Amino acid sequence: xxxxxxxxxxxxxxxxxxxxxxxxxxxxxxxxxxxxxxxxxxxxxxxxxxxxxxxxxxxxxxxxxxxxxxxxxxxxxxxxxxxxxxxxxxxxxxxxxxxxxxxxxxxxxxxxxxxxxxxxxxxxxxxxxx
Amino acid sequence: xxxxxxxxxxxxxxxxxxxxxxxxxxxxxxxxxxxxxxxxxxxxxxxxxxxxxxxxxxxxxxxxxxxxxxxxxxxxxxxxxxxxxxxxxxxxxxxxxxxxxxxxxxxxxxxxxxxxxxxxxxxxxxxxxxxxxxxxxxxxxxxxxxxxxxxxxxxxxxxxxxxxxxxxxxxxxxxxxxxxxxxxxxxxxxxxxxxxxxxxxxxxxxxxxxxxxxxxxxxxxxxxxxxxxxxxxxxxxxxxxxxxxxxxxxxxxxxxxxxxxxxxxxxxxxxxxxxxxxxxxxxxxxxxxxxxxxxxxxxxxxxxxxxxxxxxxxxxxxxxxxxxxxxxxxxxxxxxxxxxxxxxxxxxxxx
Numbered sequence: 213x214x215x216x217x218x219x220x221x222x223x224x225x226x227x228x229x230x231x232x233x234x235x236x237x238x239x240x241x242x243x244x245x246x247x248x249x250x251x252x253x254x255x256x257x258x259x260x261x262x263x264x265x266x267x268x269x270x271x272x273x274x275x276x277x278x279x280x281x282x283x284x285x286x287x288x289x290x291x292x293x294x295x296x297x298x299x300x301x302x303x304x305x306x307x308x309x310x311x312x313x314x315x316x317x318x319x320x321x322x323x324x325x326x327x328x329x330x331x332x333x334x335x336x337x338x339x340x341x342x
Numbered sequence: 343x344x345x346x347x348x349x350x351x352x353x354x355x356x357x358x359x360x361x362x363x364x365x366x367x368x369x370x371x372x373x374x375x376x377x378x379x380x381x382x383x384x385x386x387x388x389x390x391x392x393x394x395x396x397x398x399x400x401x402x403x404x405x406x407x408x409x410x411x412x413x414x415x416x417x418x419x420x421x422x423x424x425x426x427x428x429x430x431x432x433x434x435x436x437x438x439x440x441x442x443x444x445x446x447x448x449x450x451x452x453x454x455x456x457x458x459x460x461x462x463x464x465x466x467x468x469x470x471x472x473x474x475x476x477x478x479x480x481x482x483x484x485x486x487x488x489x490x491x492x493x494x495x496x497x498x499x500x501x502x503x504x505x506x507x508x509x510x511x512x513x514x515x516x517x518x519x520x521x522x523x524x525x526x527x528x529x530x531x532x533x534x535x536x537x538x539x540x541x542x543x544x545x546x547x548x549x550x551x552x553x554x555x556x557x558x559x560x561x562x563x564x565x566x567x568x569x570x571x572x573x574x575x576x577x578x579x580x581x582x583x584x585x586x587x588x589x590x591x592x593x594x595x596x597x598x599x600x601x602x603x604x605x606x607x608x609x610x611x612x613x614x615x616x617x618x619x620x621x622x623x624x625x626x627x628x629x630x631x632x633x634x635x636x637x638x639x640x641x642x643x644x645x646x647x648x649x650x651x652x653x654x655x656x657x658x659x660x661x662x663x664x665x666x667x668x669x670x671x672x673x674x675x676x677x678x679x680x681x682x683x684x685x686x687x688x689x690x691x692x693x
Contacts, residue, residue, distance in 0.1 A: 218619070226619065232687050249651045252613065256689055272689030276615040280687055 218277055219311035225281035230288050233270045234258050242337060244330025247322040253279050255326040259290060261334065266293045278316045282306040282323055295338070298331035351550045358557025365564040366485075366504060367495035368521050374540045375553055378518035379486035381533075382505035383410035383453075385520055385544065386482045389530035390451045390503070391418050394480070398448030404428040404436045405645040406460075408484055410505075411453050432647050433596035434463035441470050451480045456494070457487035460642040460658060461595030462604025464492065471500030480528055486510050486518075490563025491571060491601050496521055502528045506560070508552070512663060513559025517552035520544075566663070574661050575602040577670050581659060582607075584674030588681055590690075594643055594656060605659040608643070609681055611690030614654035620680035621657070624673050 218226070235241045235258040242261060247254040253275035259266045269290040273283040285306060290298075303320035306312065312320060356370065363370040376382045391401060403415055405427050415425045426444040430436045441452060452474050456467050467483050474481035482503040485494055490511035496504055504521035508514055522528055522543065536545030563570075585591055585607055594606040609617065643653035659673065 226616070229687060234689060249613075250649070252650075252654070254688070272687065274611070274688035274690070275613050277619050279613075280616060 217313075218281075221285070221310050222277055222281040222312075225284040225310070226277040229271075229280060229284035231268075231270050231284065232272070234272055235260055235268065235270050242330055242333040244326045244328070244333055246325035246329055247275075247319075249274055251322070252276070253319040253322045255279070255283055255323050257283075257287075257290075257326050257330050259330060259334075261337070264294060266290050275319060276316065278310065278312050279319050279323070281310055282312065282320055285309060286323065286327070295331060295334050298327055298334065301327050351548075354554050355548055355550055358553045361557035361561040362506065362519050363521075365489065365494070365560045366506075366521060367497050368504075369524065372496075372521050372524050374520045374522055374543050375548055376518045376520055376544055377516055378509070379408075379484060379505045379507035380410040380518075382507070382518050382520040383408065383482075383484055384414050385530065385533050386503040386505060387411055387414040387451065387453055388418060388533060389543075390480050390482065390528065391423055392421075392531040393529040394450040395423070398446075398450045399423045400426070400446050400449045401451045401453065402426045402428065402441055402444045402449055402479075403453045404430055404455075406430055406434065406436075406458055406642045407453065407455055408459055408486070411455070411484055415453070429645055430463075433599075434458060434461050434594070434642075434646055435596055435599060436465055436470075438466055438469040438473060442473050445473070445477055445479065449477070449479050451482060453482040453484070455484040455487070457485075457492065457601045457604075458595070458642065459487050460640060461606045461646075462487075462600040463595040464488070464599050464601060467501065468499045474502075475500040487601065487604075490560060490567055491603065493567075496523070503530075508556035508559050511559050511563040514552050514555040517549060517556045519556070570663055571602045574663075574665065577661050577665055577667065578602055578605050578659075580667070581605055581661070581670045581673060584670070585677060588678050590681075590685070592648075592652060594646065594648065603661045605661070606643075606656055607659070608648060608652040608656040610652070610655075611685045611688060612655045612681055613651075613684070613688070614656070616684055617655055617657065617681070620684060621676055624676055 240261045241258060243258050245256040256272040259269045269287040271283040271287050273280045303324040306320050307317055359370045359373045363373050399422060401423055403425060419425055428436050428440050428444060454465055454467060454470055457464050471481050480502045483501050484505045486505060486507045487510060489506050502523040507518040530543055532543050534545050539545050582605055590610040592608045594608055640653045643656055
């Protein structure tokens with residue numbers, strides 16, 4: 213099997229993913245998950261918030277190489293992001309950056325769901341503290 | 343065939359016919375050359391059904407047959423035939439009692455593969471052959487995966503039609519054969535019409551060079567069969583021990599009743615396409631829907647009751663005459679590195 217169906221960025225992120233894992237629970241740590249194994253993709257994002265920004269992010273991803281690469285790429289973009297950035301984030305950014313083929317975009321929507329879940333958790337945390 | 347070159351070619355074709363016939367305990371005149379097992383399966387299944395269609399339109403087969411049989415039978419269903427699709431046990435075996443229970447007075451054909459191409463499970467074709475002979479039902483066996491790997495005797499097994507292909511026995515691609523019983527004769531309606539070659543069952547100029555290659559390959563495979571099988575079985579067992587040690591793995595298909603050169607394993611907590619890509623340096627194939635372009639996970643593994651995740655994360659390891667201990671060690675080492683890595687990325691925890 214060649215690497216032909218995957219872009220160079222996908223191959224790179226798949227082989228050496230950035231920020232894999234899950235942050236340990238803490239008062240400033242948020243989680244957002246979406247998908248399940250029977251649908252071929254599951255994402256679990258975790259982020260630590262400091263001064264209204266994401267200080268660090270981690271991901272767990274069950275899925276095809278595009279899924280793993282997209283989640284890895286996403287975590288590099290999440291560092292420094294504000295709540296509004298999460299609420300605006302679209303799967304199209306990952307699709308463009310990683311050259312994801314059309315038939316895989318449904319899986320990126322699941323990643324978008326995980327980002328939205330993370331944003332909801334962040335908003336809930338803010339309301340709790342208000 | 344009047345000229346010298348033609349006579350020479352004819353002699354070579356007949357020698358190959360005798361070589362293939364000898365490997366399955368048949369008479370040479372019962373061997374019909376085809377383009378491969380797919381054509382043999384089509385000719386056998388559609389040929390019998392259409393020939394005997396006025397006597398009855400019921401056929402018995404299983405859900406785990408090769409696509410060449412499955413899709414030929416689906417075509418027959420569109421033509422008004424009724425197919426009893428038997429579901430094998432979770433170990434992949436179709437029990438002869440299941441076949442017996444499915445037989446009806448109007449059953450014309452039973453089609454069952456000898457060895458499954460995905461999981462390597464061996465079916466008890468001799469027992470099914472006995473049943474069919476007692477009931478006067480034509481019995482077809484797809485032996486693409488077993489020729490040169492298991493003993494085959496069409497007389498002892500009461501087989502009426504047997505599909506063979508050269509390339510699974512290290513022969514050339516694009517050539518196969520169908521054994522057609524002459525005593526008692528099996529009626530077949532041909533798929534290809536033309537100059538009436540091969541007793542009118544398969545018209546078209548014979549591919550002499552391919553046929554000679556198939557004859558030599560099948561004879562060699564049969565001669566080396568026992569030595570090869572013992573060596574390959576030892577390698578396969580070594581591979582399985584190595585994979586099992588990784589943990590969270592499930593063997594697909596019966597542990598004992600299987601051909602030496604095939605091992606099909608599912609991995610918990612790993613997605614199939616990523617698994618295949620991570621193992622791209624190895625020659626393995628997966629049940630993953632994405633990589634095969636199919637819409638669903640392996641229909642064979644689903645028929646055995648595996649869920650989508652396990653069916654997709656299956657790997658089929660094929661071992662053969664040229665596989666070495668080193669190949670097995672490299673395979674185990676690579677899988678033992680990549681499966682835990684992907685599980686960690688996915689946050690999978692063995693329960």
